[in-house]
Amino acid sequence: MRIVLMGAPGSGKGTQSQRLVERFGIPQISTGDLLRSAVARGTEFGVRAKAAMDAGHLVVDEIVLGIFRERLAERDTERGFILDGFPRNFAQAGALTTLLTGIGKPLDAVVLFEVDYAEIVKRISGRRSCQKCGRVFNIHTAPAGTAPHCDVCDDKPLLVQRADDEEATVRRRLEVYEQQTRPLADYYAAQGLLRTIDANASVDEVTRRLITLLESLPAQRPLRNAS
Numbered sequence: 001m002r003i004v005l006m007g008a009p010g011s012g013k014g015t016q017s018q019r020l021v022e023r024f025g026i027p028q029i030s031t032g033d034l035l036r037s038a039v040a041r042g043t044e045f046g047v048r049a050k051a052a053m054d055a056g057h058l059v060v061d062e063i064v065l066g067i068f069r070e071r072l073a074e075r076d077t078e079r080g081f082i083l084d085g086f087p088r089n090f091a092q093a094g095a096l097t098t099l100l101t102g103i104g105k106p107l108d109a110v111v112l113f114e115v116d117y118a119e120i121v122k123r124i125s126g127r128r129s130c131q132k133c134g135r136v137f138n139i140h141t142a143p144a145g146t147a148p149h150c151d152v153c154d155d156k157p158l159l160v161q162r163a164d165d166e167e168a169t170v171r172r173r174l175e176v177y178e179q180q181t182r183p184l185a186d187y188y189a190a191q192g193l194l195r196t197i198d199a200n201a202s203v204d205e206v207t208r209r210l211i212t213l214l215e216s217l218p219a220q221r222p223l224r225n226a227s
């Protein structure tokens with residue numbers, strides 16, 4: 001299964017991707033995670049991407065496409081993948097279509113997460129992540145006693161708030177989403193790939209809706225090179 005999860009920052013794409021990884025055994029490819037890792041490692045891409053990320057702007061396509069291509073070339077993507085936070089503009093969407101068509105592995109669906117603005121602001125303000133394993137938690141929904149420590153890692157490291165989850169930066173990221181990313185819904189609708197879910201619900205309920213939707217997709221489109 002090859003899918004894109006699309007939605008505003010804080011719409012739950014990352015959290016739901018983690019659950020789909022467990023359910024379907026295919027990897028999540030989050031360009032945000034890849035970029036944060038490049039920044040943390042101080043790679044050339046990371047150094048160039050940092051200022052845009054800190055300001056809540058999109059990182060230039062050349063860098064994003066570079067790290068995305070590298071990740072897609074890894075073997076674990078052969079059975080499928082969940083794209084989280086990519087593509088984010090028309091240039092990236094076009095490049096993705098060309099790339100996947102070229103290897104005979106088109107997308108099966110693009111799922112748009114619809115969430116009210118007030119709910120997004122609440123979710124982002126409560127979002128915390130583990131710097132060690134990358135898991136995302138939310139202090140508003142975590143069972144009492146689990147936050148602010150990671151309950152997945154053995155040594156229970158303290159959870160931290162992402163620098164770009166600060167309020168002014170969040171506002172900028174929402175604007176960028178509305179202007180550059182959300183219009184991609186029409187692009188994918190025209191290709192018959194768009195599915196929409198109401199994501200104004202608990203994490204478990206959204207997972208249930210998402211799995212129902214994905215399991216009801218038509219059988220996957222045949223691979224061009226399949227014999």
Ligand code: AMP
Pocket residue numbers: 009031032033035052053054056057058059060064084085086087088092164173
């Ligand atoms: P995310 O974790 O997906 O919210 O991404 C965090 C930040 O990384 C974004 O605000 C952008 O600065 C950058 N970023 C992530 N994915 C992309 C992308 N596909 N294109 C451009 N910038 C991106």
